[in-house]
Amino acid sequence: MSSSEAKPAQPPTTTVTTLNSRHSAHLSLSLSRYKRQWFLTYPRAYGMVAFPGQRIVCRLNxxxxxxxxxxxxxxxxxxxxxxxxxxxxxxxxxxxxxYISSPIHMLLDSETPVARLTGRTRAEKSNNWQDNGKEVVCHEVEVIMPDEGLVRQCYYCLGWEGEGEETRLTSFADETYWCESCQKQNTVGLAMGSFWQKLVRDKVTPTLDSNTFPRDSLYA
Ligand SMILES: [Zn+2]
Incomplete structure (x- = not known):
């Protein structure tokens, strides 16, 4: 048996790490990542700040x-x-x-420490549209929380963790997660390979969007 087959599903006791600070106006935040892209996210659906399917506060890098x-x-x-x-x-x-709603302050001043500066900086073209593409000084950040604490999203239906059930989404490929119902529906698609998985996802996701509510995506 290979080590990947032997790996047990995520134990239900593992919880999402939440960020709370004086900058976030009493709303808990969380982190998410897909490959090299980091996101500041909401760990739960907060009706007053975003649609239920929208959890991305901003991209961080x-x-x-x-x-x-x-x-x-x-x-x-x-x-x-x-x-x-x-x-x-x-x-x-x-x-x-x-500094209300300032992403770098919410990230670095969390009461539960999740990240710290390494002390290195470099110039990059700003991702904030208000900067009109000018170069800004960027701090290098080291994330010190465990990967298990990152909020996960289903690759197929774009459902997020914390939408009611307390169970964690499980991984079906590197850094890619799925919910229980998509797991049941896609077992056949999965056996057919990644091209078919992608085809199923591209057909299913727009239907969900128009029938329910808009969902943002870590995978886009
Ligand atoms: Zn799903």
Whole structure:
């Protein structure tokens, strides 16, 4: 038996890691990742801030294909597509100030530590449209929370964890997850290979969107 076959399903006791800070206006946040792309997400559906199927607060970086794969699973260069206030870790005043909805502050000042700066910076073209494509200084971030704490999304129906049931989504391929009902429906498709999986997904997902509510996607 190979080690991948022997791997047990995610134990139900494993929970999502939530970020709480003075900057997030009492809403818990979470992190998600697909390959080298990092996201700030909502761990639950908050009716007043987004549609039930929409959990992505913002993208946190530009995926860097030059990084070693294992390294990219724990590190990224912070360059959010939503405005952040400048982060000054050395300024004493900043230890009590509130920067409401500033992604870098919500990420680094979480009461449960999830990430820290490595101290390295580099210039990148800003992902925030308000910067009109100008170069900005990006901090390198090291993620110190376990992968199991990241919020997962079903690749097929784009359902998110925390939509009612407490069970975690399970992995069917590298960094790709599915829910129980899609798992049952797609066992045949899976046996037919990745081309058919993709075809099923592209046919199923738009139907779901028009009949229910818009869902955002980690996989897009
Ligand atoms: Zn699903």
């Amino acid at each position: 530009t995926p860097d294909q030059t990084l070693d794969e294992a390294y990219a699973r724990k590190h990224f260069w912070f360059n959010a597509d939503m405005a952040s206030q400048p982060y000054n870790p050395s300024e004493k005043d900043d230890e009590t100030k509130r």
